[in-house]
Amino acid sequence: MDLGAITKYSALHAKPNGLILQYGTAGFRTKAEHLDHVMFRMGLLAVLRSKQTKSTIGVMVTASHNPEEDNGVKLVDPLGEMLAPSWEEHATCLANAEEQDMQRVLIDISEKEAVNLQQDAFVVIGRDTRPSSEKLSQSVIDGVTVLGGQFHDYGLLTTPQLHYMVYCRNTGGRYGKATIEGYYQKLSKAFVELTKQASCSGDEYRSLKVDCANGIGALKLREMEHYFSQGLSVQLFNDGSKGKLNHLCGADFVKSHQKPPQGMEIKSNERCCSFDGDADRIVYYYHDADGHFHLIDGDKIATLISSFLKELLVEIGESLNIGVVQTAYANGSSTRYLEEVMKVPVYCTKTGVKHLHHKAQEFDIGVYFEANGHGTALFSTAVEMKIKQSAEQLEDKKRKAAKMLENIIDLFNQAAGDAISDMLVIEAILALKGLTVQQWDALYTDLPNRQLKVQVADRRVISTTDAERQAVTPPGLQEAINDLVKKYKLSRAFVRPSGTEDVVRVYAEADSQVSWDSSIEKEPNIR
Numbered sequence: 001m002d003l004g005a006i007t008k009y010s011a012l013h014a015k016p017n018g019l020i021l022q023y024g025t026a027g028f029r030t031k032a033e034h035l036d037h038v039m040f041r042m043g044l045l046a047v048l049r050s051k052q053t054k055s056t057i058g059v060m061v062t063a064s065h066n067p068e069e070d071n072g073v074k075l076v077d078p079l080g081e082m083l084a085p086s087w088e089e090h091a092t093c094l095a096n097a098e099e100q101d102m103q104r105v106l107i108d109i110s111e112k113e114a115v116n117l118q119q120d121a122f123v124v125i126g127r128d129t130r131p132s133s134e135k136l137s138q139s140v141i142d143g144v145t146v147l148g149g150q151f152h153d154y155g156l157l158t159t160p161q162l163h164y165m166v167y168c169r170n171t172g173g174r175y176g177k178a179t180i181e182g183y184y185q186k187l188s189k190a191f192v193e194l195t196k197q198a199s200c201s202g203d204e205y206r207s208l209k210v211d212c213a214n215g216i217g218a219l220k221l222r223e224m225e226h227y228f229s230q231g232l233s234v235q236l237f238n239d240g241s242k243g244k245l246n247h248l249c250g251a252d253f254v255k256s257h258q259k260p261p262q263g264m265e266i267k268s269n270e271r272c273c274s275f276d277g278d279a280d281r282i283v284y285y286y287h288d289a290d291g292h293f294h295l296i297d298g299d300k301i302a303t304l305i306s307s308f309l310k311e312l313l314v315e316i317g318e319s320l321n322i323g324v325v326q327t328a329y330a331n332g333s334s335t336r337y338l339e340e341v342m343k344v345p346v347y348c349t350k351t352g353v354k355h356l357h358h359k360a361q362e363f364d365i366g367v368y369f370e371a372n373g374h375g376t377a378l379f380s381t382a383v384e385m386k387i388k389q390s391a392e393q394l395e396d397k398k399r400k401a402a403k404m405l406e407n408i409i410d411l412f413n414q415a416a417g418d419a420i421s422d423m424l425v426i427e428a429i430l431a432l433k434g435l436t437v438q439q440w441d442a443l444y445t446d447l448p449n450r451q452l453k454v455q456v457a458d459r460r461v462i463s464t465t466d467a468e469r470q471a472v473t474p475p476g477l478q479e480a481i482n483d484l485v486k487k488y489k490l491s492r493a494f495v496r497p498s499g500t501e502d503v504v505r506v507y508a509e510a511d512s513q514v515s516w517d518s519s520i521e522k523e524p525n526i527r
């Protein structure tokens with residue numbers, strides 16, 4: 001470690017005095033102008049993590065669905081997954097160290113984690129379309145270089161594409177080719193194979209309107225569309241040519257306001273979807289003949305996917321264990337439908353995809369989605385091998401189902417939830433099953449629900465247990481919630497401090513909107 005050079009370069013990326021940031025649910029996120037030092041230091045940290053794991057590490061510069069003025073950074077671990085928790089702590093320490101303490105913190109981390117400093121390091125970098133992203137990713141590169149790491153800068157990428165690149169590079173190409181072309185080809189090949197088998201391939205199934213949140217998803221989908229145009233034609237809206245990133249559009253806006261994005265004209269019964277700013281979330285929606293808006297969120301996506309996978313397994317004659325992983329924000333109707341109608345076991349974890357991803361790895365096939373549309377499906381290596389064999393050996397109908405499953409496995413991004421990949425999976429399933437968006441929506445009816453943010457002096461006074469469904473502190477809070485909830489049918493409510501914003505989130509659902517609204521009216525402090 002050339003400590004002299006580190007000190008010299010660090011001074012060029014000086015930390016603003018007194019600024020304290022936390023590596024949260026999705027890395028560091030704040031106003032872009034406060035992040036230069038964090039980027040440089042995350043470049044340093046990525047090199048140490050790469051040396052320790054003897055693997056390629058990813059650094060993604062994005063603030064996802066946050067406003068355009070914000071930015072952020074997160075590290076991607078060797079198998080494309082989120083950074084290990086102990087390294088999140090190192091990231092926080094390093095980002096908050098004053099200039100004169102930087103060297104000591106770096107040495108501390110190296111010693112604690114037994115990093116062999118002689119080991120080579122390789123870091124891959126991606127960024128979203130924010131105006132601040134290019135300069136900030138250059139600061140990451142400065143950090144990587146000063147610690148002697150090698151790097152590849154992919155430039156503009158969606159977050160899940162960067163996760164894919166990391167996964168490919170660390171699995172010797174078995175997962176796919178670590179190029180943007182490799183990503184497009186792997187997914188499109190699987191998608192086109194699948195849609196060829198669809199008997200109902202009328203126009204209704206072939207076109208989709210996509211709101212790209214004025215973000216990176218638009219660029220990448222435009223590059224990719226000709227690879228899969230045989231199976232689907234996409235019409236892009238909010239493609240960044242005029243509007244502001246995430247402003248009145250995108251998956252987060254549509255989900256939280258439960259209304260369509262601006263800048264998209266929707267005719268009745270047309271199938272539409274929205275990506276978020278870094279294209280790792282997707283939600284679907286449509287207007288019915290009476291002009292009512294219907295949202296199809298992550299819960300319904302998980303239901304569609306897991307029921308399709310289950311049907312394929314039955315056809316192949318394999319009994320593998322499928323599990324669905326949700327968070328407390330999953331609509332009660334979805335959980336009931338999955339457990340009681342589909343007979344699929346459902347598990348609830350804390351908010352944040354790393355928790356869901358981790359739980360989903362316990363199953364032969366683990367499907368996980370947050371209600372806001374971030375999710376994917378994971379297949380164990382043993383399952384992948386078994387299905388490959390079945391696709392070659394079985395006869396006729398069974399073989400066809402195994403082949404379909406093989407393609408579906410290829411179509412998922414198993415490194416991270418991915419709006420483009422999920423969109424193609426959903427489109428393939430709808431076409432194969434001959435389902436319209438209304439039929440999909442009608443699988444079950446969501447319980448009316450609302451989610452609010454409340455600003456408090458110190459959100460950390462609220463602590464929770466039972467996958468964040470019960471408040472432990474402050475005393476009396478849970479009892480007060482219980483008293484309210486028991487007055488309404490099928491009702492459920494919880495509060496938790498956000499991991500990404502300085503707010504407390506309040507969620508409630510009940511059998512009818514009237515019940516929900518009247519419960520809130522009696523609580524004027526919650527708005």
Ligand SMILES: CC(=O)N[C@H]1[C@@H](OP(=O)(O)O)O[C@H](CO)[C@@H](O)[C@@H]1O
Pocket residue numbers: 025026064329351352353370372374497498499500501505
């Ligand atoms: C209710 C909700 O949507 N929470 C989001 C949000 O986390 P909070 O800890 O609730 O701020 O941001 C996370 C990162 O993007 C995402 O994983 C999560 O689902």
Ligand SMILES: [Mg+2]
Pocket residue numbers: 064065276277278279280281
């Ligand atoms: Mg995102």
